[in-house]
Amino acid sequence: MVEWTDFERATIADIFSKMKYEVVGPAALSRCLVVYPWTQRYFGNFGNLYNAAAIMGNPMVAKHGTTILHGLDRAVKNMDNIKSEYAELSVLHSEKLHVDPDNFRLLSDCLTIVVAGSLGKEFNGDVQAAFQKFLAVVVNSLGRQYH
Amino acid sequence: MSLTAKDKDTVKAFWAKIAGKADDIGTDALSRMLVVYPQTKTYFSHWKDLSPGSAPVRKHGQTVMGGVADAVKKIDDLSAGLLSLSELHAFTLRVDPANFKILSHNILVVLATMFPTDFTPEVHVSVDKFLAALSRALSEKYR
Numbered sequence: 001m002v003e004w005t006d007f008e009r010a011t012i013a014d015i016f017s018k019m020k021y022e023v024v025g026p027a028a029l030s031r032c033l034v035v036y037p038w039t040q041r042y043f044g045n046f047g048n049l050y051n052a053a054a055i056m057g058n059p060m061v062a063k064h065g066t067t068i069l070h071g072l073d074r075a076v077k078n079m080d081n082i083k084s085e086y087a088e089l090s091v092l093h094s095e096k097l098h099v100d101p102d103n104f105r106l107l108s109d110c111l112t113i114v115v116a117g118s119l120g121k122e123f124n125g126d127v128q129a130a131f132q133k134f135l136a137v138v139v140n141s142l143g144r145q146y147h
Numbered sequence: 148m149s150l151t152a153k154d155k156d157t158v159k160a161f162w163a164k165i166a167g168k169a170d171d172i173g174t175d176a177l178s179r180m181l182v183v184y185p186q187t188k189t190y191f192s193h194w195k196d197l198s199p200g201s202a203p204v205r206k207h208g209q210t211v212m213g214g215v216a217d218a219v220k221k222i223d224d225l226s227a228g229l230l231s232l233s234e235l236h237a238f239t240l241r242v243d244p245a246n247f248k249i250l251s252h253n254i255l256v257v258l259a260t261m262f263p264t265d266f267t268p269e270v271h272v273s274v275d276k277f278l279a280a281l282s283r284a285l286s287e288k289y290r
Contacts, residue, residue, distance in 0.1 A: 034268035035275055052269045109252065113271070116256045117263040125182035125199055128256060132183060 002137050004079055011130040015115065016076045021069050022062075024114055029065030030056045032110040039103055068107070075138050083141045090145035101143035108135040150273075150280055155222050157273035162219045164265055165258070169216060172261065173208025174200060176253040184249050190242060211250070218281045225284035237288035244289065247282035254278060 033040050034052045046061060048054040055061060071089070075082045093099045112132060116123045123131075150158075165172065178199035180187050194203040214232060221228025236242050255275060258266045266274075 031268045031271065035272040052267075056268065113255055113259045117259040117266065120260050120263065123256075123260055125179040128179055129183040 001080070002082070007126065008130040008133065009079060011127055012076055012079065012134050015119075015127075015131060016073070019069070020118070022066050024111070024118065025065035025067070025069035026062035027065070028107065028111040028114045029068060030058070030061050031114060032107045033061065035110060036103075036106045039106060042097070042099060042103075069111075072138065075134070075141075079134075082137050083144060086138065086141040087145055090142050093142060094146040101139075101146055104139040104142050108132075108139050111135065148276060148279070150222065150276055154273040154276050157270055158222060158277045159219060161265065161270050161274060162216070165262060166216065168261060169212040170205070170209050172254065172257050173210075173212035174205045175208075175257045175261075176250065177204050177208045177211065179256065180250055180253045183253070187246055187249060190240075190246075215254075215281070218277075218284075222277070225280055226287050229281070229284040230287070233285050233288040236285050237290075244282065244286045247285060248279075251275070251278035251282060 033043070033049060033055045040049050043049060043061070043064075046058060046064075048058060049061075074085045078085050093101070112128070112135065115131065116128070119127070181191070181197055181204070182199060188197055191197055191203070191207075194201075196203060198204075214229075218225060218229060226233075255271065255278070258274065
């Protein structure tokens with residue numbers, strides 16, 4: 001079981017209560033597709049991903065980015081049981097979507113950078129540590145059911 | 148994944164914008180690294196104060212960013228340009244090269260907080276590639 005300090009719980013709750021999902025989600029996913037272009041392999045039917053401008057302006061990318069970010073809500077609401085919260089999603093990503101779980105780490109790095117950009121100085125070392133720990137637990141849970 | 152001409156131009160142009168804040172970037176990146184990745188503290192047991200923004204952290208942040216600035220100048224041949232630094236890290240400091248990735252990540256986070264509009268995805272990918280190339284050059288002499 002993951003142990004969370006009061007500070008970590010408060011920090012995660014705070015970040016997500018102020019989260020602009022339709023801005024951060026699209027920004028994180030599109031940044032991931034630009035910075036790690038091999039991740040585009042999973043989005044063959046998303047249309048034009050030919051260059052950074054196309055990716056950043058692609059409505060399917062934007063919509064999916066928002067969806068993914070909302071997917072984190074269940075972890076925010078149940079921080080003490082993230083592994084079981086994502087068991088089904090983990091099976092989905094493994095058996096149906098065939099996503100290499102290393103991609104979860106790449107996306108979470110991009111999400112960290114986008115959140116850092118929007119919070120600025122407020123995103124200090126302690127906040128970063130809490131946020132990265134939270135994402136690491138989610139990433140681990142999403143990869144848990146792969147076999 | 149070597150640096151294209153576009154990557155080099157992007158890195159040099161971005162560096163020109165941020166060079167004035169190099170010391171702050173170094174201090175913040177190092178401070179974050181020590182907090183977020185506590186295992187990195189094992190390399191600094193000889194410092195009196197490992198807290199964010201402390202004097203040894205600030206001084207070392209300057210040293211590290213000085214190295215980055217040098218790498219930008221030598222971007223066309225990093226392995227040759229960083230040869231002596233690689234020898235230093237390989238034979239004297241013996242920093243596990245996995246830590247280069249960790250510090251690079253924290254530099255990117257600091258760039259995002261300090262330059263949110265300039266640190267676009269295109270700049271991000273070129274800088275990420277540059278830091279990876281820098282890390283590789285630094286690892287040259289390890290074995």
